[in-house]
Amino acid sequence: MSKLNIDQKTIKDLFADKKADFLIPDYQRPYAWGEKECQTLWDDIFAFAFPENDCDKFDSDNDEYFLGPIVTFKNEEGKQEIIDGQQRLTTLMLLLRAFYAIYGHMQDDRAIKTSKLIEQCIWKTDEFGDPDKNALKINSEVATDDEKNEFLYILIEGDAEGKHSRYAANFKFFQVKISEFLKSYPSYFSFLPIRILNNCILLPIEAESQDTALRIFSTLNDRGLPLSDADIFKAQFYKYYANKGKKDDFIKKWKALETLCNSIFHPLRGTPMDELFTRYMYYERALQENKSSTTEALRKFYERDGYALLKNDQTLENIIDLANFWKDVIAQNADRFSTQVLCQLFILNYAPNGMWTYFLSVYYMANRNSDGELNDEDLYTFLNQTIAFVWAYAITNPGVNALRAPIYAEMINIVKHKTIEFRGYMFDRDHVKRAFLNYRFGNNRAITKAMLAWWCFQQEGQELLSSETVFEIEHIYAKNRQTKEKSLEKPELLESLGNKAILERRINIRASDYRFEDKIKYYQGYINNRNQRKEGTKNIELLKLSKTATDFTGVDIEHRNQHIIWSFMEYLTQNGLMK
Structure with a gap:
């Protein structure tokens, strides 16, 4: 059984751990969060940190806000390779860096302590807790992300001026939000980042292998697409x-x-x-x-x-x-x-x-x-x-x-x-004939339309049909006609191949419930009452039928059905597939 290391942690505990060393691997998809997702995150965190816009209604000992799981595994280089949580983790890093860009210049004692904690979350630190600001705790190697270097630059420098990546846009978004927060709630300034660090919870799940991590991701993730x-x-x-x-x-x-x-x-x-x-x-x-x-x-x-x-x-x-x-x-x-x-x-x-x-x-x-x-x-x-x-x-x-x-x-x-x-799999003529005669070619069976598409092109002069045109199954003798007239002595003929053809959807919608004599104009095309030309079908068999017949009866269905079956058996013979 695969071993899992699961331990609910605050953002501070997860990011500030001296062993934290996250890698967004090369096979991950590029960063995709935009302003909408960042706005939702900001609104949710703010509402959590200040219930009803009241700083005093927050219980710092018991209140928690769950941000979701982070699925990783330790790769051969000892880095925590991120399988799930890339978007969340990246955005939280940008949020913390935006706080640091502003709070890092404040001389207030609480701001200084907050900045120190953020430093430990973003950068690797020495034994005294001092950061090496060129050594980030997260790295991105996403192969198809041309903007990943901007992410790393922003984390190191805290500057997104002149940059237009998603990373830069989201970093600037958080800078604006933090500035607005400081203006609107100046007395709360020390509480928001510390409550994010101490009371926002992640669920890191460390698997022992990439395969295990991918399976966990596929099980947990119902929001985005799992890695393919x-x-x-x-x-x-x-x-x-x-x-x-x-x-x-x-x-x-x-x-x-x-x-x-x-x-x-x-x-x-x-x-x-x-x-x-x-x-x-x-x-x-x-x-x-x-x-x-x-x-x-x-x-x-x-x-x-x-x-x-x-x-x-x-x-x-x-x-x-x-x-x-x-x-x-x-x-x-x-x-x-x-x-x-x-x-x-x-x-x-x-x-x-x-x-x-x-x-x-x-x-x-x-x-x-x-x-x-x-x-x-x-x-x-x-x-x-x-x-x-x-x-x-x-x-x-x-x-x-x-x-x-x-x-x-x-x-x-x-x-x-x-x-x-196809040695060993050739067909017996009698077996094929019995199978055809006993098979019910319902419209919901894929082979029904497949047979009709094949039959369409057995007609001399049939031109290529566009693959972009939607074709449906047409009942030449309409089902509605049988319901009203009951003129088929063998009702089962209604669903036989002999009564079906492929027909453009736009025509099938119009012609589906009519007697054959009424279908003719739809098969051939006509001028409507607004003097517009409505094109007929490209199915040459239906075109020919509309020009040579005035009705389509049970006898016609049986003859056509036999013709289709016989022709297909000959087709098998021509292709060397009959015993």
Whole structure:
């Protein structure tokens, strides 16, 4: 069991401890508190120190104000590395330094004693308690914080003139507040800082390791984002490139990569950068010929052998290249991909699970040329195989975990430049047919829209659809029509694939409750009563249907349903996936 050192302490007891030596590590995020947070802190502390604006209503022996936990661990250099509490700790240091900047010049006996206590909180002291004003009790090494040196300068010099960082702005804010306090409550001047030092409480939690500290942080912190795996990876990269004299170059690349990931990845769990590292992990995993269906945690994978993978010049460049590849996929970049490839990528956006993103990432890393390009025909073949296999597997073997074994095995074949065959996982025609006929394609099942997206592009002449357009599932024979007319002899046909199509949301909203003859104008587009043109659908099958049919009946649904199923089985055969 991990050992924890937990001991509630006042600000004075925590900061003035001669052993106090805090480090904001390189993997932390930059300081983020602004005036709003500082105003809240000031208001709360003032209200605590002077209840009802009355100095005498404060009980110095018993009153306490809890500021929150501070989670640290002692690193190899003996410094208390801050995992949680960075924002609080930094702001309190700025507040104390602002007090010192004013009280340090006062000759009043109480001000002198207060200043002496603050000195012991900010600077390291000798055995007589005298401060070394070049030796702070806190340091910041945050890799992506260009302003951290201003923080240290302000603590040492007590001067923020001409500086515009968050540190400087907050320091100036506290200076103004303290000056206003002294003017408004001159008789209280000695009480505010001493009550902050003696009666404001922190809960320092010292863990025995970084991992333990991170777990505690994730458990305790419900306000901000806990440190991500990518933050830890950033620290390893930073140390590696700093040792090579390339620190600034790394920081520039990392910031650009972070911005790019934030714009293209929107994972349900973890950060956008974590998502990129996950996609790259599968490539490295395949190179290691690891086809185990149990996937280790992201950080556990990269921390092997002392983060050896991150101490390699090629790794960061590979990850950046992979991010740019996905940027072009998401942007539907026609300069990079042919129309036929972009159509397949559009279909994959509706995949029933996200496994395809890992599969494609491995394919790209293994097959790109020196310019980051892929052979178009080979890529087109690969994407068709992926769609055929993943779609069929989702119906015959539901559950993303079931997909791991065949996909992981093929990832290894990809990096070995072997033919993708899904050996041992090919489909039996009768089994696939029964699975399709027995499957209920409800709108809440991801495979339903996935099948409809695939079917849309099986139509001759279908143009590429924009990935930015929101498509919904359209019931060609409207559900409301069945409720009112009950003209379908087989009500179950209403929810079959034969009665569904993908349709732009803006059109689906208008057309959803109408008889087919009324839907035609919405499919085709029309001029409204304000003489405005309302565009029709880009789904060419619905366009053709609206021009050749006057109704859509149960018989039409059955015929279309059979056609979709038969066509998909032929698609499996064409891609070499049928036994």
